[in-house]
Amino acid sequence: xxxxxxxxxxxxxxxxxxxxxxxxxxxxxxxxxxxxxxxxxxxxxxxxxxxxxxxxxxxxxxxxxxxxxxxxxxxxxxxxxxxxxxxxxxxxxxxxxxxxxxxxxxxxxxxxxxxxxxxxxxxxxxxxxxxxxxxxxxxxxxxxxxxxxxxxxxxxxxxxxxxx
Amino acid sequence: xxxxxxxxxxxxxxxxxxxxxxxxxxxxxxxxxxxxxxxxxxxxxxxxxxxxxxxxxxxxxxxxxxxxxxxxxxxxxxxxxxxxxxxxxxxxxxxxxxxxxxxxxxxxxxxxxxxxxxxxxxxxxxxxxxxxxxxxxxxxxxxxxxxxxxxxxxxxxxxxxxxxxxxxxxxxxxxxxxxxxxxxxxxxxxxxxxxxxxxxxxxxxxxxxxxxxxxxxxxxxxxxxxxxxxxxxxxxxxxxxxxxxxxxxxxxxxxxxxxxxxxxxxxxxxxxxxxxxxxxxxxxxxxxxxxxxxxxxxxxxxxxxxxxxxxxxxxxxxxxxxxxxxxxxxxxxxxxxxxxxxxxxxxxxxxxxxxxxxxxxxxxxxxxxx
Numbered sequence: 001x002x003x004x005x006x007x008x009x010x011x012x013x014x015x016x017x018x019x020x021x022x023x024x025x026x027x028x029x030x031x032x033x034x035x036x037x038x039x040x041x042x043x044x045x046x047x048x049x050x051x052x053x054x055x056x057x058x059x060x061x062x063x064x065x066x067x068x069x070x071x072x073x074x075x076x077x078x079x080x081x082x083x084x085x086x087x088x089x090x091x092x093x094x095x096x097x098x099x100x101x102x103x104x105x106x107x108x109x110x111x112x113x114x115x116x117x118x119x120x121x122x123x124x125x126x127x128x129x130x131x132x133x134x135x136x137x138x139x140x141x142x143x144x145x146x147x148x149x150x151x152x153x154x155x156x157x158x159x160x161x162x163x164x
Numbered sequence: 165x166x167x168x169x170x171x172x173x174x175x176x177x178x179x180x181x182x183x184x185x186x187x188x189x190x191x192x193x194x195x196x197x198x199x200x201x202x203x204x205x206x207x208x209x210x211x212x213x214x215x216x217x218x219x220x221x222x223x224x225x226x227x228x229x230x231x232x233x234x235x236x237x238x239x240x241x242x243x244x245x246x247x248x249x250x251x252x253x254x255x256x257x258x259x260x261x262x263x264x265x266x267x268x269x270x271x272x273x274x275x276x277x278x279x280x281x282x283x284x285x286x287x288x289x290x291x292x293x294x295x296x297x298x299x300x301x302x303x304x305x306x307x308x309x310x311x312x313x314x315x316x317x318x319x320x321x322x323x324x325x326x327x328x329x330x331x332x333x334x335x336x337x338x339x340x341x342x343x344x345x346x347x348x349x350x351x352x353x354x355x356x357x358x359x360x361x362x363x364x365x366x367x368x369x370x371x372x373x374x375x376x377x378x379x380x381x382x383x384x385x386x387x388x389x390x391x392x393x394x395x396x397x398x399x400x401x402x403x404x405x406x407x408x409x410x411x412x413x414x415x416x417x418x419x420x421x422x423x424x425x426x427x428x429x430x431x432x433x434x435x436x437x438x439x440x441x442x443x444x445x446x447x448x449x450x451x452x453x454x455x456x457x458x459x460x461x462x463x464x465x466x467x468x469x470x471x472x473x474x475x476x477x478x479x480x481x482x483x484x485x486x487x488x489x490x491x492x493x494x495x496x497x498x499x500x501x502x503x504x505x506x507x508x509x510x511x512x513x514x515x516x517x518x519x520x521x522x523x524x525x526x527x528x529x530x531x532x533x534x
Contacts, residue, residue, distance in 0.1 A: 003232070003235065003236065003399065004399050004459075005461070006399050006400040006403045006404075007237060007300075007304075007306075007397065007398070007399075007400045008299065008300070008301075009299075009301045009302055009304065010237065010304065010306050010307055010310070010401070011302045011304070011400045011403070011404055012301055013301070013307045013310055013311075014235055014310060014400060014404045015404065017310050017314045017406075018314075018315070018372075018376070018404065018408070021314045021317055021318060021372060021376070022368065022369065022372045023450060024322075025318065025320060025321050025322075025368065025371070025372050026368035026369075028322055028325060029180065029321035029324065029365060030321075030326040030368040030371050030372070031368070032325045033324060033325050033328050033347060033352070034319070034347075034364070034367055036328035036329070036332060037191075037328075037344070037347070037348065039332075039333070040333055043333055053178060065282075120329065121358075123359055133365060145308065156210070158465040
């Protein structure tokens with residue numbers, strides 16, 4: 001029965017010892033240890049979070065770079081395309097404008113030629129008329145020495161005119 | 165949790181095992197030597213006192229008495245062979261008042277009976293020769309072992325606390341890295357899941373109880389001087405620890421907890437007549453079972469190891485050859501039991517702390533909002 005009967009002396013010493021140990025360890029060991037542990041854990045978590053964040057930032061930056069690069073590439077492409085288009089349009093425009101100009105010049109030339117022609121014809125007519133009058137005058141001077149001849153000539157001339 | 169436990173055992177306990185097995189070898193020498201002397205003495209006493217019964221009983225070895233003697237408390241610390249460490253004896257009685265002296269003052273009287281100054285010691289118990297009651301506050305083997313355990317706890321954890329201050333924020337090193345996984349184990353696998361977010365309040369008590377039991381158990385496994393006492397297997401220690409748990413529960417328990425014990429809500433009045441006594445009984449029984457479990461496990465470990473040794477002497481008494489033959493088997497079995505006891509040393513500390521933690525958790529649990 002001694003085995004299962006708590007001994008008063010041992011209980012008494014246990015009360016004192018355990019109390020002291022609990023107090024000292026609680027104040028000078030567990031508190032700083034647990035504090036240090038949780039602080040270290042917090043620090044580790046924080047460091048990991050920061051690393052994760054840095055990684056994310058890096059990835060973001062990379063993505064941004066890539067985006068910028070792609071944008072630049074697209075812009076270059078657009079510029080090239082624009083330039084090409086512009087070149088083509090300029091050429092086309094030049095072509096059409098040259099065409100138009102040519103046609104206009106040709107038309108002008110034709111008009112001029114026509115006008116010159118008409119003027120020349122007119123001139124010629126006038127010349128011919130004046131020559132005719134001169135000839136006629138000479139003829140008349142010569143022929144009108146007799147009235148018969150005059151009459152004849154006039155008739156002839158009239159007939160001639162008529163025919164014309 | 166199981167994974168953590170196994171990891172812990174892989175890393176730490178097996179290195180500890182190696183160290184303790186060395187002690188174990190010493191224990192063999194220490195135990196095998198004194199015993200034959202002891203039984204010889206016993207035999208000569210018996211020859212002197214009861215010559216009639218000696219005949220065929222000479223050198224008889226009483227295993228039960230030896231084992232119980234080792235399990236029980238003593239007033240001096242037997243170290244090796246004739247070397248005994250005397251311990252202070254503190255007695256108080258109305259007849260003689262307070263009396264303090266060393267246990268070596270007790271002169272061997274006839275056999276096991278020893279006496280000094282009117283005190284008589286019989287099988288480790290001191291009584292007054294006149295028979296009146298006496299209060300014994302002696303520093304017995306267990307009390308000395310208690311002081312050693314406490315001293316070890318204070319030394320180890322104050323050292324660690326200091327290294328946490330000097331090596332702030334750095335990885336643990338040395339003793340610190342040995343015990344940090346256990347501290348974290350108590351915090352993360354015992355206190356946090358069972359108590360919840362208020363666990364911090366209970367950490368000092370839980371850690372102190374855990375390491376007290378753990379160190380006490382391990383010291384009990386070391387067969388020579390600083391260890392060897394059956395401290396955590398002495399009923400007074402589990403009794404005290406369980407009382408601490410019970411008192412803590414009484415102090416911290418909230419209305420919700422008491423309400424469920426005294427009058428379980430939603431239960432008819434008539435049923436409460438049966439239920440309330442059961443709940444009250446359970447309330448006391450829980451710490452009681454904690455006490456019994458620790459006491460029985462640790463004592464059983466000591467008893468089994470000693471029983472295997474006793475086999476050697478029982479067979480040795482029949483014939484020397486049988487004794488040597490059995491000693492091989494016994495040693496092998498004891499090695500096995502020793503390994504098991506190392507597991508038990510941790511396991512009992514763990515179970516005691518875990519269950520205490522669960523009780524604390526249920527005592528401060530807030531009613532669930534439906």
